[in-house]
Amino acid sequence: MSATAERVARSTVNKFAQRRQMLAESALKAIAEQGYAETGLRAIAQHSELSHGSLHYYFEDKDDLIALAVWNYKSECARRYDDIIATARTPEEFADRFASTMTGTLRDEATLHRLWYDLRNQAMFNTGFRDTIVAIDDLLQEMVWAVVSRFAELEGVAPALTPPLAYALFDGVFQNTLIRFLRGDTQAVENLSIEVRGLLKSALA
Amino acid sequence: MSATAERVARSTVNKFAQRRQMLAESALKAIAEQGYAETGLRAIAQHSELSHGSLHYYFEDKDDLIALAVWNYKSECARRYDDIIATARTPEEFADRFASTMTGTLRDEATLHRLWYDLRNQAMFNTGFRDTIVAIDDLLQEMVWAVVSRFAELEGVAPALTPPLAYALFDGVFQNTLIRFLRGDTQAVENLSIEVRGLLKSALA
Amino acid sequence: MSATAERVARSTVNKFAQRRQMLAESALKAIAEQGYAETGLRAIAQHSELSHGSLHYYFEDKDDLIALAVWNYKSECARRYDDIIATARTPEEFADRFASTMTGTLRDEATLHRLWYDLRNQAMFNTGFRDTIVAIDDLLQEMVWAVVSRFAELEGVAPALTPPLAYALFDGVFQNTLIRFLRGDTQAVENLSIEVRGLLKSALA
Amino acid sequence: MSATAERVARSTVNKFAQRRQMLAESALKAIAEQGYAETGLRAIAQHSELSHGSLHYYFEDKDDLIALAVWNYKSECARRYDDIIATARTPEEFADRFASTMTGTLRDEATLHRLWYDLRNQAMFNTGFRDTIVAIDDLLQEMVWAVVSRFAELEGVAPALTPPLAYALFDGVFQNTLIRFLRGDTQAVENLSIEVRGLLKSALA
């Protein structure tokens, strides 16, 4: 067990863990701005209150840091629709709230979503934080499936596709819209709202 | 006009252009293996017959080289279904050939497709080869649209979605399958064949 | 007088001095394993019960710590033959016991002797713990001289060489054998026993 | 075969090899001054005409550089007595010239010999350039043996010790004298001349 891992284990809610969270957030900001390939530990440190030397006190290495950063953000993303699933009462309300939440996060957190796709790509080449990426991917797929299932339930029918396909379709639409948005195509985001509703419907039996 | 651009302009079909093509291919191989972030010019040169010092004679910079490399490959990808569009006589034949071609290229050229997604992501951060990426994206969207349109025609109906949405859906399914495939999920590729047929049908009015 | 020196002075037999001894032993183990150049204070602290932050409470700096460590070990080494000198009754017994003791320590404490030569070398470059090294060297020379003198006495003749030369010869043979031993030459250690006897004899008038 | 190894192989007498030699000399100077542990590649580069970045063009890594540096110097050292062996006509002349040459090199190149002992020690811990060190050690032992053999021949007798022992004795005396000399004991060097003569004689049957 490495020194860092040991410190992690000592307690989950202490100063050490808090610092890790704080640094993970700084890393998130830095990578969201510049991308994984262009972001060094020094740049990450400059987004935080600490020096770059301290990063190695809190993290095994760069991958360890990035893994926590993306996990923090994306695992929270995967819970973003829980409330809608739990409280929406009609298919219309459900679709409305789902579409607008998705549109909102795309618009407001575009660089963070960009970062996610960046890291998911890196994981195709590096093994460093691949496990974390795979875990998040699973989480997101579960989330999409929960959405589709609940919508089907509200409509009183069964879903007509598999969880991986559902994830692939929503992810494809989301990612393509994000790319267009970042290229300056604001119309794309507005279309997303409509497209997502269409996807929901076509996901039913 | 830079020195390199000038040389490009002198002639489109000469030794200079041929060398550029050759080097672009080498770059393709290198980046397909290691990814954009991890591939240096030395690695690219080692995949070619020239020295790394020569790269800057033929290319403005690294981005210039990569832009040509990805363009070479992907613009050809976008023509991969032209024959099917032109010669398929029934919706069934069309869907079969389309699905099997797509499945085949995913399987056989997985690292090259991985590279494409890598570079498309980089283009969200760097402006270097962004224009090329956008142009390819447009080409791919046109291609998908041509596929959907022709399938609709063979079925005697009109498409029920927009070109960007069609592209987003097929791209999403393709990318997600690629990721699964590279993670060792061989089942995913077989499912792709079925999913793609389903997508084609659900694209109709 | 520095803060640490002051604490040292307060008492020679107290908790403070004991802690120093304990840490010096930990340092000994660590450096014996990895060598001076590769051993950090963290590694030393991990061989002890204290944290690396505490080292600077007990020691001025790294050199201070190392000086004590090597002194502890080597000044004891220099007393290792006292008993033989005091109790051996014949030249043969003397030579036998001397040779076997030397061979034994070389074999059993090879890494500690390696450390000694490492530090004696460092002292040719750094002034940090040079004084300690010189003091130990003097001790060792006295020890060798005591050995040679006593052997001569038992033989009833006078030594035929100077103390520095005697030390140089025994030290040379010991060090060269150690090097060979650490390179895997086990024969070298067995030869040492014979060579040392020869050296003793040739040291006589 | 690595890029550097390839370049080495292309030709032994070219610009590349010459640069390596030049840099090896610079490394020699730097390490001779500061010692292995304290000498970084930047310091070595500052002793040369090149930048530290260039070192990696000429050498695989730091060990590669150091191995060449010490080999250059010490393999030449091992040939330093060849002329005496070949041309001395009487035991007296032989002993005189041998002693004075050894004394001279100790005095004039003290820091270089110090470096040798430093690196030989490092080789007890690191495997990096161990092979080179062992090869040099063998060379030196052969040299010492050639000296002893020739002296015996001139005296018309046979040597009375083994090559490893002969090496150990001369090496021990040389190293101990060097240490004393570097500590400011100038008398030691003068004694060396006498001691070496004594060693030669006692090496005979």
Added chain:
DNA sequence: CATGAATGAGCCTTCATTCAT
């Protein structure tokens, strides 16, 4: 007393780029 948090200089190495030949 003892800790662990924090620093910043320094480590070896890689890189895109420039340029004389």
Added chain:
DNA sequence: CATGAATGAAGGCTCATTCAT
């Protein structure tokens, strides 16, 4: 044209040391 030599900034990372708690 093409090369290989050379650069210097930046990469991730380690280190002895300091100091508030």
